[in-house]
Amino acid sequence: MREQYENTREDLSSDAPSTGELDLEARQALRRVSGIASTELEDVTDAEYRRLRLERVVLVGVWTEGSIEEAENSLDELAQLAETAGSEVVDGLIQRRSKPDAGTFIGSGKVKELKDTVEALGADTVIADGELSPGQLIALEKAVNVKVIDRTALILDIFAQHAKSAEGKAQVELAQLQYLLPRLRGWGDAMSRQGGSNGGVGLRGPGETKLETDRRRIRAKVAKLRRELAKLTVTRETKRDSRTRNRVPGVAIAGYTNAGKSSLLNALTGAGILVQDALFATLDTSTRRSRTSEGREYTVTDTVGFVRHLPHQLVEAFRSTLEEVAESDLVVHVIDGSHPDPLGQAEAVRTVLAEVGADEIPELVVVNKLDLVDPDTMLQLRSDWPDAVFVSAHSGEGIDKLRDAIEDALPQPNTTLTVCIPYVRGDLVSRLRSRGEVLTTEHRGDGTVITARVDDALAGELRAFVLETD
Ligand SMILES: Nc1nc2c(ncn2[C@@H]2O[C@H](COP(=O)(O)OP(=O)(O)OP(=O)(O)O)[C@@H](O)[C@H]2O)c(=O)[nH]1
Numbered sequence: 001m002r003e004q005y006e007n008t009r010e011d012l013s014s015d016a017p018s019t020g021e022l023d024l025e026a027r028q029a030l031r032r033v034s035g036i037a038s039t040e041l042e043d044v045t046d047a048e049y050r051r052l053r054l055e056r057v058v059l060v061g062v063w064t065e066g067s068i069e070e071a072e073n074s075l076d077e078l079a080q081l082a083e084t085a086g087s088e089v090v091d092g093l094i095q096r097r098s099k100p101d102a103g104t105f106i107g108s109g110k111v112k113e114l115k116d117t118v119e120a121l122g123a124d125t126v127i128a129d130g131e132l133s134p135g136q137l138i139a140l141e142k143a144v145n146v147k148v149i150d151r152t153a154l155i156l157d158i159f160a161q162h163a164k165s166a167e168g169k170a171q172v173e174l175a176q177l178q179y180l181l182p183r184l185r186g187w188g189d190a191m192s193r194q195g196g197s198n199g200g201v202g203l204r205g206p207g208e209t210k211l212e213t214d215r216r217r218i219r220a221k222v223a224k225l226r227r228e229l230a231k232l233t234v235t236r237e238t239k240r241d242s243r244t245r246n247r248v249p250g251v252a253i254a255g256y257t258n259a260g261k262s263s264l265l266n267a268l269t270g271a272g273i274l275v276q277d278a279l280f281a282t283l284d285t286s287t288r289r290s291r292t293s294e295g296r297e298y299t300v301t302d303t304v305g306f307v308r309h310l311p312h313q314l315v316e317a318f319r320s321t322l323e324e325v326a327e328s329d330l331v332v333h334v335i336d337g338s339h340p341d342p343l344g345q346a347e348a349v350r351t352v353l354a355e356v357g358a359d360e361i362p363e364l365v366v367v368n369k370l371d372l373v374d375p376d377t378m379l380q381l382r383s384d385w386p387d388a389v390f391v392s393a394h395s396g397e398g399i400d401k402l403r404d405a406i407e408d409a410l411p412q413p414n415t416t417l418t419v420c421i422p423y424v425r426g427d428l429v430s431r432l433r434s435r436g437e438v439l440t441t442e443h444r445g446d447g448t449v450i451t452a453r454v455d456d457a458l459a460g461e462l463r464a465f466v467l468e469t470d
């Protein structure tokens with residue numbers, strides 16, 4: 001497994017488009033500084049405190065159910081996450097067990113092997129594929145003698161590196177502090193078992209007083225972030241309301257991280273959004289306008305990707321962003337056809353969609369990366385998703401078909417009416433063009449006579465000018 005992981009780091013950003021390059025540079029400039037488990041820092045709410053230091057890492061997973069392929073996929077994904085966070089994966093170990101060890105996550109025999117591997121490769125961090133209890137983290141750290149973090153902390157760290165907007169940053173910080181709070185308590189418990197004495201590596205917790213101060217500080221910061229986010233949510237809702245008032249139908253692109261959502265938005269609308277072969281390249285939603293072949297306007301929104309075991313703190317913190325998806329007229333669910341387990345990824349996405357109440361929205365499944373798919377896999381994909389649209393954002397294959405499928409799935413204008421719009425109301429004529437489907441136009445002395453298909457909302461606005469309705 002070692003060969004597989006080494007030298008993969010250089011490939012991370014090979015095909016970022018020029019528009020995203022600045023983003024990318026800024027991201028790469030942000031390298032790790034100090035440890036999440038460090039107790040030396042004065043203020044635990046400090047951003048520095050929450051940043052992970054990961055350089056040479058060894059991954060460790062427990063395989064409890066399913067096939068060995070599934071276990072390996074999960075560890076591969078963890079490797080990609082670790083690389084996205086800027087570390088070098090030097091080895092990965094999987095242990096077959098009925099369930100994770102309550103004390104040290106992996107069993108004691110495997111702990112010894114892990115310690116030897118860490119020492120032999122000069123690793124500085126172990127990343128466990130799961131969410132470990134505070135006690136497990138401490139015990140494992142003590143046994144292997146280097147820092148141990150879990151999948152949740154890793155994902156939180158990536159989100160922290162990638163967040164750009166004020167809202168995104170606040171959301172991530174809130175999630176991080178919530179993750180940190182019980183873990184501070186963990187160190188506290190260890191401390192009291194030690195009778196307050198210094199318990200050695202991993203147990204050198206803050207003194208009781210500092211612990212209390214830290215907790216108070218975190219709680220205060222959490223409350224402040226909640227207030228800030230509430231304000232930002234109002235701003236977002238105002239923006240969204242004005243969009244709803246104009247009733248431009250909205251399409252949300254959702255899907256597993258790295259499936260090609262941003263690439264598809266770029267292919268559909270020519271938007272220059274950062275595309276990167278890294279997980280969670282996109283954290284801020286971006287919306288672009290597009291038009292149907294008949295000229296009706298709609299919006300397309302790129303969203304944050306999903307991942308298996310997305311930390312619940314993050315789903316909670318990103319709820320307002322994810323709610324954009326729940327309010328769209330259509331969810332375009334992008335699936336990476338070249339991934340070994342597309343069904344598993346799709347299932348993980350549907351779980352999160354359901355959590356934010358977006359499972360009732362009509363869904364259009366799009367299987368992407370066709371250019372990488374061999375004929376056998378293609379047959380399998382077609383039988384798994386008989387109604388999907390098959391595309392390649394890279395070659396452009398299927399993109400026209402996707403555009404048609406989106407058009408068909410958008411709310412349809414179902415009323416045909418003929419109106420006479422006075423020349424002073426040029427604004428209404430352009431609204432008709434952008435939101436309805438104009439069938440005929442004729443210029444008369446008293447105004448423009450237009451026959452068009454419109455949706456109910458637009459029909460209401462035009463009521464005063466109607467000559468005939470079908
Ligand atoms: N070969 C191939 N690669 C693709 C295709 N579409 C996207 N990719 C690559 O897949 C990687 C991820 O693409 P993105 O568009 O950033 O994916 P995303 O779903 O927006 O990812 P996140 O924002 O990180 O969740 C990039 O390296 C893309 O170049 C495709 O059709 N074919």
Ligand SMILES: [Mg+2]
Binds near residue numbers: 262275281282302
């Ligand atoms: Mg993206």
